[in-house]
Amino acid sequence: MFKKLIVIIICLLPLMQFGQDYSALWEGHFSFFNIKKVTQSTTKIYGASENAIFSLDVNSNEIEQITTINGLSGETISTIYYSETYQLLVVGYENGLIEIVFDNDTNVLTIVDIIDKPTIPPTQKRINHFNAFGNLIYISTNYGISVFNLERLEFGDTYFIGNAGSQLVINQTTIYQDYIYASTSNSGIRRAPVSSTNLVDFNNWELVTTGNFLSIEAQNDNLYAIRTNRRIYKVVDKTLTELFLFPDVPLDVKSVTDNLIVTTKNNVFVYDTNFNLVSKVDKDPNFVTDYTSSTILNEQLYIGTKIFGVLKTSLLSPITFEEIHPDGPLLNTPFRIQTDARGLWVTFGEYDEFYNPYTGGGPHRRGISHLINNAWQNTPYEDVLGARSLNYISINPLDNKQVFISSFFNGMLEINDEIPTFLYNQTNSGLESLVLPNNPNYIDVRVGASTFDSNGLLWITSGLIVNQLKSFNPSNKQWKSYTLDAIIPDAFDNNGFADIVIDNNQTKWVAAGYDYGVIGFNESNGNTVIKAVFSEDQNMPSTTVSALALDKRNQLWIGTVKGLRVLYNTSNIFDDDLSVDEIIISEDGIAKELLFQQYISDIKVDGSNNKWIGTTDSGLFYFSSDGQKTIYHFTTDNSPLPSNSIRDISINENNGTVYIATTRGLVSFQSGGSGPLETLDSVFAYPNPVRPKFNIVDDKIKIKNISENINIKITDIEGNLVAEAQSRTNQRYSGYNLEIDGGTAYWNGKNMANNVVASGVYLVMLSDLDSFETKVLKIMVVR
Known part of the structure; x- marks a missing residue:
C-alpha cells in the first residue's frame, strides 16, 4: 500500500520522472571491478562502480545488476545510501543528479532538482554524501546542504551555510546530540540545532572549529572528525582531541552496527564505541589494489576496491578474502x-x-x-x-x-x-x-x-x-x-x-x-x-x-x-x-x-x-x-x-x-536482424507451434536463416495464399504483414485481408531466386 501511495505522489511531481526498464531487448555489459562506494541493507551489500551498481544477497549469494538497462542514467556515480525504513536505494552523481531505486520494482525514479538549478554552477553540484535522519535525508554537495523527504519524495530547503550565506563544499553531515554537524573542505566544522525551523538562515550555523575536514561521523555517544592532515579527532562541544594519525588519507568514514569504519587506500580500520581497534585490514598479496570504501554485515567486512570489485573477509579475522562482483569487461571505457x-x-x-x-x-x-x-x-x-x-x-x-x-x-x-x-x-x-x-x-x-x-x-x-x-x-x-x-x-x-x-x-x-x-x-x-x-x-x-x-x-x-x-x-x-x-x-x-x-x-x-x-x-x-x-x-x-x-x-x-x-x-x-545464408539448408521457423499466449501480431513469427534473394509464400493447408514477400521488396519496417530483414523473415500472423489467421497448419514455401533451391516449412498456429 505504501509503495502504491509513493507512485501516486510521484506522478504529481514535475521535477521527477521514472526511468524505463529496457531489459526486453537490451543488455548491459558493464564493468564492476572499480567500486567507488559500498553500502548495506539488513540482507544485501550494494557496490557502485563508475555508473552501475550491483547487489549481493548475503543469504542466497545471488548477485543482481542495476544499470542503464534498469533505468539508471549512466552518469558518474559519487555516492549511494540504502534506506531500510523505506526500502530504497538512493544514488548520487557527480553532476548533481539523484536517482532512487525501489526494492522489487523495475522503475528508477530520477530527480533533477539540483542538476536543473540555474543558480548553482555545474561544477558545484556534486553529491558527496547522504545522511538519513527520520524521514529526511541530508544531501552534502559542493554548494551546501539540501534536504529531501524520503516519505513524500520531495525536496525541502537548501542550506548555504558559509559566511554571509556563501556556498561551501560540504563533504559529510551527521546528527549528534540535537545538532546537525557539517564538515567542509576549507571552512571547518559547522553546526546548527537540527530541530530549528530556520536552518536556511546561515546565522543559525555556528563555527565549531576551523580547518579542512574530510568527514564527520557520529557513533552512538561519540562524534569524530577527520582532517585532510590524516588525523582523526574526537569532538566534544567545540573541543577537538586528536586520537590517531592514519598512514594514508581516509577516503570513506561511516558508522555501522556500533562500529566506526575508516577506509584508506591501503587499510581498513574498525573501531568500537570506546575507539578500541577491533580490526585492521591490510592488503592481501593476492589482491594488490587500492581500497575505496567499506561496510559491515553479519560480522563480515565488505571492502570496495579499484581492481577486484568487492572483497569479503571476516571482521575479526581478516585473513582470507573472497572476490565479489558480476561478470563483466575490465573497464567501462570501451574504445x-x-x-x-x-x-x-x-x-x-x-x-x-x-x-x-x-x-x-x-x-x-x-x-x-x-x-x-x-x-x-x-x-x-x-x-x-x-x-x-x-x-x-x-x-x-x-x-x-x-x-x-x-x-x-x-x-x-x-x-x-x-x-x-x-x-x-x-x-x-x-x-x-x-x-x-x-x-x-x-x-x-x-x-x-x-x-x-x-x-x-x-x-x-x-x-x-x-x-x-x-x-x-x-x-x-x-x-x-x-x-x-x-x-x-x-x-x-x-x-x-x-x-x-x-x-x-x-x-x-x-x-x-x-x-x-x-x-x-x-x-x-x-x-x-x-x-x-x-x-x-x-x-x-x-x-x-x-x-x-x-x-x-x-x-x-x-x-x-x-x-x-x-x-x-x-x-x-x-x-x-x-x-x-x-x-x-x-x-x-x-x-x-x-x-x-x-x-x-x-x-x-x-x-x-x-x-x-x-x-x-x-x-x-x-x-x-x-x-x-x-x-x-x-x-x-x-x-x-x-x-x-x-x-x-x-x-x-x-x-x-x-x-x-x-x-x-x-x-x-x-535488433532481430541477421545476415542471409547461401543456402536454405538450415532454415527454420519459431515459435513453432504458436501457442495462444504468444502475441503473434507484435512479437511475430520468425523464419530464420533464409538466403539473400528469396521469395516466400505462406498458404493455409488448402493452398490459399495467406502472405507473400520477396527480398528487396517486402523489407522490414515497411508495414507489410510478411517482411524480410537480411537472413530473417517476420510474419505478424495476418492474412491478405489483414485479419489474424485462425488456428491451423500453415505452409511456408521458400524459393531462392538465384539458385532455384526450394524449401517447405510447416507452422502450427493455435489460438
Missing part, C-alpha cells in the same frame, strides 16, 4: 569493439581526435576483454606483452582464434587461442617507428585502423611515417609497405587513420586523418593507383573523415565531423572525376540533408543492408538501406545508452545483436 563467432572483443586504449596517444595520461596501460559464449575473459595489461593504447581489432577470417590488435604506441599484438603470443614492432616486422629529428632514439610505433581482405591479408595503417599503409600475411609472415605520398606529401602531414575498408574491387579506402578526407588505393593489378576525395568541389563537408563503411551494393558510406556522404559508384573511381553525394530526406514536407553537420563516429551495415550510424553527441541512428527512413534513433533519453557519445559499433550477423561502445560503457541491442 574499439569487434564481434567474432563466439562473442565480442573489446579494447580500451585511447587517442584523441588528433591521434595523440598521450591524452588522459596515455599511452594507456590497459588490457583487453573477450565475451565468449556469454562469459567474459579478461586479459590484464601485465599479460599483453607491454602493448599500450590498444585499439583496432582484426580477426583472421581463415582462423578465428587468431586475432590482431593494433597498439598506437608499440606496434601490433597477435593473440592465439586467447593468449597474447607476439608483439610486432620496428625490430621484428615491417612496422616502423616515427622519427623525431631532435630525438633519434625515440621509439613510437603507431598502428591504428586495420582490416583483412578476401585473400587473408591484413591491411594496417600507421601514422607519422612515410609508408603509412602496410599488408601482412599471417600464413608466411610476409610484410609489404606502400606510400601514400601522392596524396600525403610528408610523413608528419598525417597523424593517423580513422578507418579502413576494402571494396569488391580490392580498393583500400582509408580515412586519412583530418586533412586528406578519404583515399582510395589499389595495387592488385600490378599498377598502383591512388585517388582522394576531400575538397568542397567534390561535395565533401569536411576534410576530416571519421568513419567508413561499404554496404551490400559496394557503395561507400563516409562519415565526417560535419555530416554524411555516399560514394555510390566505387568501380571506376581511378578513371573518373571523384565526387560524393549527400542524402536528401523529406521532413515535414521540407527537404533536408540527413545528419547535417553531425560528427559521425562510426558506421556499420547489417545483414539487411540497413545502416547503424553513431555520433559523438546525438546518440545512435538506425536507417533504412538508402537512408530515407529513420527506423530508430536511440539516445540516453529513450534507451539505456549510458552516453550519447558513441565510440564504436559492431554487429553479430548470426543473431542480429548490435553492440554499442560508448564513452561510459558497453550495451547491446537485439
Whole structure:
C-alpha cells in the first residue's frame, strides 16, 4: 500500500520522472571491478562502480545488476545510501543528479532538482554524501546542504551555510546530540540545532572549529572528525582531541552496527564505541589494489576496491578474502569493439581526435576483454606483452582464434587461442617507428585502423611515417609497405587513420586523418593507383573523415565531423572525376540533408543492408538501406545508452545483436536482424507451434536463416495464399504483414485481408531466386 501511495505522489511531481526498464531487448555489459562506494541493507551489500551498481544477497549469494538497462542514467556515480525504513536505494552523481531505486520494482525514479538549478554552477553540484535522519535525508554537495523527504519524495530547503550565506563544499553531515554537524573542505566544522525551523538562515550555523575536514561521523555517544592532515579527532562541544594519525588519507568514514569504519587506500580500520581497534585490514598479496570504501554485515567486512570489485573477509579475522562482483569487461571505457563467432572483443586504449596517444595520461596501460559464449575473459595489461593504447581489432577470417590488435604506441599484438603470443614492432616486422629529428632514439610505433581482405591479408595503417599503409600475411609472415605520398606529401602531414575498408574491387579506402578526407588505393593489378576525395568541389563537408563503411551494393558510406556522404559508384573511381553525394530526406514536407553537420563516429551495415550510424553527441541512428527512413534513433533519453557519445559499433550477423561502445560503457541491442545464408539448408521457423499466449501480431513469427534473394509464400493447408514477400521488396519496417530483414523473415500472423489467421497448419514455401533451391516449412498456429 505504501509503495502504491509513493507512485501516486510521484506522478504529481514535475521535477521527477521514472526511468524505463529496457531489459526486453537490451543488455548491459558493464564493468564492476572499480567500486567507488559500498553500502548495506539488513540482507544485501550494494557496490557502485563508475555508473552501475550491483547487489549481493548475503543469504542466497545471488548477485543482481542495476544499470542503464534498469533505468539508471549512466552518469558518474559519487555516492549511494540504502534506506531500510523505506526500502530504497538512493544514488548520487557527480553532476548533481539523484536517482532512487525501489526494492522489487523495475522503475528508477530520477530527480533533477539540483542538476536543473540555474543558480548553482555545474561544477558545484556534486553529491558527496547522504545522511538519513527520520524521514529526511541530508544531501552534502559542493554548494551546501539540501534536504529531501524520503516519505513524500520531495525536496525541502537548501542550506548555504558559509559566511554571509556563501556556498561551501560540504563533504559529510551527521546528527549528534540535537545538532546537525557539517564538515567542509576549507571552512571547518559547522553546526546548527537540527530541530530549528530556520536552518536556511546561515546565522543559525555556528563555527565549531576551523580547518579542512574530510568527514564527520557520529557513533552512538561519540562524534569524530577527520582532517585532510590524516588525523582523526574526537569532538566534544567545540573541543577537538586528536586520537590517531592514519598512514594514508581516509577516503570513506561511516558508522555501522556500533562500529566506526575508516577506509584508506591501503587499510581498513574498525573501531568500537570506546575507539578500541577491533580490526585492521591490510592488503592481501593476492589482491594488490587500492581500497575505496567499506561496510559491515553479519560480522563480515565488505571492502570496495579499484581492481577486484568487492572483497569479503571476516571482521575479526581478516585473513582470507573472497572476490565479489558480476561478470563483466575490465573497464567501462570501451574504445574499439569487434564481434567474432563466439562473442565480442573489446579494447580500451585511447587517442584523441588528433591521434595523440598521450591524452588522459596515455599511452594507456590497459588490457583487453573477450565475451565468449556469454562469459567474459579478461586479459590484464601485465599479460599483453607491454602493448599500450590498444585499439583496432582484426580477426583472421581463415582462423578465428587468431586475432590482431593494433597498439598506437608499440606496434601490433597477435593473440592465439586467447593468449597474447607476439608483439610486432620496428625490430621484428615491417612496422616502423616515427622519427623525431631532435630525438633519434625515440621509439613510437603507431598502428591504428586495420582490416583483412578476401585473400587473408591484413591491411594496417600507421601514422607519422612515410609508408603509412602496410599488408601482412599471417600464413608466411610476409610484410609489404606502400606510400601514400601522392596524396600525403610528408610523413608528419598525417597523424593517423580513422578507418579502413576494402571494396569488391580490392580498393583500400582509408580515412586519412583530418586533412586528406578519404583515399582510395589499389595495387592488385600490378599498377598502383591512388585517388582522394576531400575538397568542397567534390561535395565533401569536411576534410576530416571519421568513419567508413561499404554496404551490400559496394557503395561507400563516409562519415565526417560535419555530416554524411555516399560514394555510390566505387568501380571506376581511378578513371573518373571523384565526387560524393549527400542524402536528401523529406521532413515535414521540407527537404533536408540527413545528419547535417553531425560528427559521425562510426558506421556499420547489417545483414539487411540497413545502416547503424553513431555520433559523438546525438546518440545512435538506425536507417533504412538508402537512408530515407529513420527506423530508430536511440539516445540516453529513450534507451539505456549510458552516453550519447558513441565510440564504436559492431554487429553479430548470426543473431542480429548490435553492440554499442560508448564513452561510459558497453550495451547491446537485439535488433532481430541477421545476415542471409547461401543456402536454405538450415532454415527454420519459431515459435513453432504458436501457442495462444504468444502475441503473434507484435512479437511475430520468425523464419530464420533464409538466403539473400528469396521469395516466400505462406498458404493455409488448402493452398490459399495467406502472405507473400520477396527480398528487396517486402523489407522490414515497411508495414507489410510478411517482411524480410537480411537472413530473417517476420510474419505478424495476418492474412491478405489483414485479419489474424485462425488456428491451423500453415505452409511456408521458400524459393531462392538465384539458385532455384526450394524449401517447405510447416507452422502450427493455435489460438
